[in-house]
Amino acid sequence: MSDESSSSSPASPAPPSSHFIAKKDEIIRAGRVTKLVNGREVLVLHHDGVFHALDMRCYHSGGLLQYGDIEEFNGRLCIVCPWHKYKITLAEGENLYQAVDPKEKPPKPKWLSKGVKQRVHRAIEVEEDVFVRLNDAPGRIESDAYQTQHRAGKSQEKTTPKK
Numbered sequence: 001m002s003d004e005s006s007s008s009s010p011a012s013p014a015p016p017s018s019h020f021i022a023k024k025d026e027i028i029r030a031g032r033v034t035k036l037v038n039g040r041e042v043l044v045l046h047h048d049g050v051f052h053a054l055d056m057r058c059y060h061s062g063g064l065l066q067y068g069d070i071e072e073f074n075g076r077l078c079i080v081c082p083w084h085k086y087k088i089t090l091a092e093g094e095n096l097y098q099a100v101d102p103k104e105k106p107p108k109p110k111w112l113s114k115g116v117k118q119r120v121h122r123a124i125e126v127e128e129d130v131f132v133r134l135n136d137a138p139g140r141i142e143s144d145a146y147q148t149q150h151r152a153g154k155s156q157e158k159t160t161p162k163k
Ligand code: FES
Pocket: 058, 059, 060, 061, 062, 063, 081, 082, 083, 084, 085, 086, 161
C-alpha cells in the first residue's frame, strides 16, 4: 500500500475533471493507494482486474478502509471496514447488513441495505494511467463528514460510533 508515494507522472492527458492517481501497474502492485485528491482523501484499489475509488475514511467512524478486506456479500463486492466490520459496496458505497424477521419460521437472515453512506468516485483507466473523477453529486453522503473535518483542519478521530 502506498500513500501519495507515486513519483510517476501520467503519460496520457487527464480526462476532463479528473486527477492523476498513479500508473496502473503501480496500483496493481500495491493493491491499494491513498491520495489527497483536490483536498479529499481517496482510496484507489485494484481487485479482480477492476479499479475502484472511494472516500478513504469509513462513514461510520472514520476507519481506514485501505486496511479492509474485500469480500462478496449477497453477490455484491464490499470492502469490510477494519474497525467495526461494516460492509460497504465498492460500486455504490451502500452499507449492507443482515437482518432476521422474527415472524419468519424458521427465521432466515436477509441482506439489506442502509443506502449510500460512502462517497464512491470514478476510477478511469487511460492507457497505462489511472485517474479519478471525484463524485460531486449534490447532497450529503455520510462519509463527507470526514472530508469536511479534514479541510477544516479538525481532528479526524471520532470516538462514538454512529448506529
Ligand atoms: S469506522 Fe468503519 S465500521 Fe466503524
